[in-house]
Amino acid sequence: MIFSIYVPLAVGLLLGFVAPVVARRAHAGTGMLALSVAIAGAGLGSVWALVLIIATLWDDLPGVDRGVTSSVPDVLAVAAAAWLLVAGLRALGVVLARRRMHRGLHAAVAGIDCTSDGVTVIADPRPEAFAVPACRPAPARIVVTEGMLRALGPRQRLAMYAHERAHLDGRHHRLRAVAEVAAAVNPALGPASRAMAHLCERSADERAAAHVGDRGLVAEAVAMAALASRATGSPAYHRTLGFGHLGVVQRVAALHRPARTHRRVVALVAGAAVLVVLLAAGDATLDFIHFARALTGP
Amino acid sequence: MSTPQRRERRGAGELEAAVLGALWAADGPLTPTEIQTRVGEGLAYNTIHTIITRLADKGLLRRVPMGARTGYLPAKDAAQAAADRMRDALESSRERDAILARFVTALSADDEAALRAALDARPPG
Numbered sequence: 001m002i003f004s005i006y007v008p009l010a011v012g013l014l015l016g017f018v019a020p021v022v023a024r025r026a027h028a029g030t031g032m033l034a035l036s037v038a039i040a041g042a043g044l045g046s047v048w049a050l051v052l053i054i055a056t057l058w059d060d061l062p063g064v065d066r067g068v069t070s071s072v073p074d075v076l077a078v079a080a081a082a083w084l085l086v087a088g089l090r091a092l093g094v095v096l097a098r099r100r101m102h103r104g105l106h107a108a109v110a111g112i113d114c115t116s117d118g119v120t121v122i123a124d125p126r127p128e129a130f131a132v133p134a135c136r137p138a139p140a141r142i143v144v145t146e147g148m149l150r151a152l153g154p155r156q157r158l159a160m161y162a163h164e165r166a167h168l169d170g171r172h173h174r175l176r177a178v179a180e181v182a183a184a185v186n187p188a189l190g191p192a193s194r195a196m197a198h199l200c201e202r203s204a205d206e207r208a209a210a211h212v213g214d215r216g217l218v219a220e221a222v223a224m225a226a227l228a229s230r231a232t233g234s235p236a237y238h239r240t241l242g243f244g245h246l247g248v249v250q251r252v253a254a255l256h257r258p259a260r261t262h263r264r265v266v267a268l269v270a271g272a273a274v275l276v277v278l279l280a281a282g283d284a285t286l287d288f289i290h291f292a293r294a295l296t297g298p
Numbered sequence: 299m300s301t302p303q304r305r306e307r308r309g310a311g312e313l314e315a316a317v318l319g320a321l322w323a324a325d326g327p328l329t330p331t332e333i334q335t336r337v338g339e340g341l342a343y344n345t346i347h348t349i350i351t352r353l354a355d356k357g358l359l360r361r362v363p364m365g366a367r368t369g370y371l372p373a374k375d376a377a378q379a380a381a382d383r384m385r386d387a388l389e390s391s392r393e394r395d396a397i398l399a400r401f402v403t404a405l406s407a408d409d410e411a412a413l414r415a416a417l418d419a420r421p422p423g
Contacts, residue, residue: 041329101397104390108383110377112376113356116375119357121322122384123377129401143384144313146377149322154338157319161312167399182397200399222401223413229402230410248403249412256416 002071004287007050007280008045011273013188015042019195022266023246028050028202028254030263034270035196036175043182045277046189050087052284053080058292068289090184099178105140118142118168119161127151127228131167140168151228155212158219162208163218168253172200200248206259207253209257219255221250247293300325310349317349318358318372327362327369 015038024228027070056069057077094138122128126147134140152160166240167173179193205222209215228247254260313319321328328336334346350370357376362369375401388394395403405413 097393098397100332101387101391101394104387105384107386111378112380113354113358115314115318115353115358116312117315119315119318119381121318121372121377122381123374125382126380127402128388130398132398145381146314146322147319149319152319152323154316154320154336156314157323158316158342161315161319163401172399176396176399196395197399204399220417223417226405226409227403227413227417230405245406245409247409249409249416252413252416 002068004280005049005072005211005284006278007284008042008049009186009188011277011280012186012192013040014044015039015273016188016191018269019192021244022269023063023195023198023202024250025260025262026266027197027260027263028199028206031266032172032175032199032203033194034266035192035199036179036271037238038273039179039182039192039196039273041277042189043178043185043191044202045192045281046182046186047084047087048281049284050084052281052288053077054084055288057081067294070285087185094180095177095186095220098173098180102135105132105143106135106141108139109141109143114141115138117161117165119144121146121149124234127225129225131162131173132162133168133173142168147228147232148225152221152224155217156224157212159208159221160209160225164202165219166204166207166211167200167238169264170200170203172204176200187294195246198250201251202254209255215255215259220254222255223252310352313337313349314353317346317353321359321370327364327371329364329367329369333370340344390414 015035019035019039020037026034044177053072054077056061056072057074059069060074109120109122112120112122118139120143122143122145126145127145127148127150128143128145129144129148132141132143142161144160144164148160149157176193176197179189179196183189183193205218206215207281209218212218315406316337317333320333324332324336329351330346333350334343337346337356354361358373360373362371375387375419388398391397394400
């Protein structure tokens with residue numbers, strides 16, 4: 001338990017370094033799913049590690065003999081308790097903010113009808129397009145502004161619609177929600193969550209490319225939309241910290257390169273991460289149970 | 299719902315979106331022939347008419363007399379009212395980029411230069 005209890009937290013930190021590499025090199029769809037699994041595993045493992053660390057305070061009760069749990073300083077255990085409380089509130093905040101945004105957007109477009117696919121046009125001169133997943137009773141919507149439609153040619157518009165459709169079909173909002181909750185609990189997972197978000201964009205790009213039969217066309221649409229947004233001065237640019245920027249330029253470059261095929265390596269890495277978390281958490285838990293049994297035994 | 303039916307429905311939605319896109323991107327009313335040209339995709343005139351009717355039923359476009367012919371414009375009133383509400387909803391959270399996957403993302407000046415170079419370098423055709 002001495003080391004294994006911290007392993008899930010450390011895996012989170014490691015993923016923060018590995019994920020951006022995966023995001024740049026992996027097959028988009030496989031990378032996206034593999035990172036989702038790894039991030040979820042690291043997130044759950046982090047929660048469990050915190051619970052075990054807090055539980056070592058048990059050895060402070062009068063009459064309890066210290067055992068392996070003494071390796072965890074009380075200060076750390078108290079800090080872990082405080083963090084778990086904060087993490088819970090942060091996770092709740094993430095879920096509520098997402099729900100509020102989606103509901104607000106649905107309310108904003110409720111008065112407009114949409115195409116059979118949910119495409120809804122807004123008369124805003126700034127280029128904008130995003131998918132809003134269904135919130136019962138509202139159907140899924142693809143919100144597109146007049147500015148976006150004017151910035152793109154007819155074929156580029158098709159590519160853009162297909163990209164947004166891919167987000168909805170692939171339920172990417174769910175993957176992103178899980179990753180954001182995991183990052184709320186273990187902030188070291190922040191870079192991994194952003195890397196996975198990039199892979200969601202890449203995956204949608206590749207599915208749109210398959211739909212329109214032209215990867216270069218999707219690259220054009222992405223580039224034209226981004227340049228048009230810069231011309232109208234939105235959205236505001238905030239450079240993300242460290243590990244290199246994963247954005248439009250990388251997406252366009254990836255669409256101009258041959259499609260990636262490294263699926264197995266990525267799946268193995270994600271599987272390894274989850275396995276390591278499971279083994280470490282299992283090891284720490286067994287040690288703890290052993291300790292608890294020794295106390296409550298005959 | 300069987301898969302072939304779903305694929306068909308998506309096709310119809312795509313065509314509706316393509317026609318809507320052509321209407322909103324135009325600077326004035328379009329006749330069905332003009333719509334047909336702008337949407338491309340080798341669509342038959344009848345198909346264009348079917349889509350126009352469907353969109354008209356949904357209140358998404360309106361007819362404008364252009365002499366002897368009929369032109370079509372996108373219906374803008376509801377779309378304009380929604381624009382402010384959408385802006386408010388988007389601006390209500392600083393976490394919007396973590397919540398929403400927007401097609402348009404922020405560009406730095408370096409990014410802009412790189413993108414223009416990538417667009418200029420692409421093979422013709």
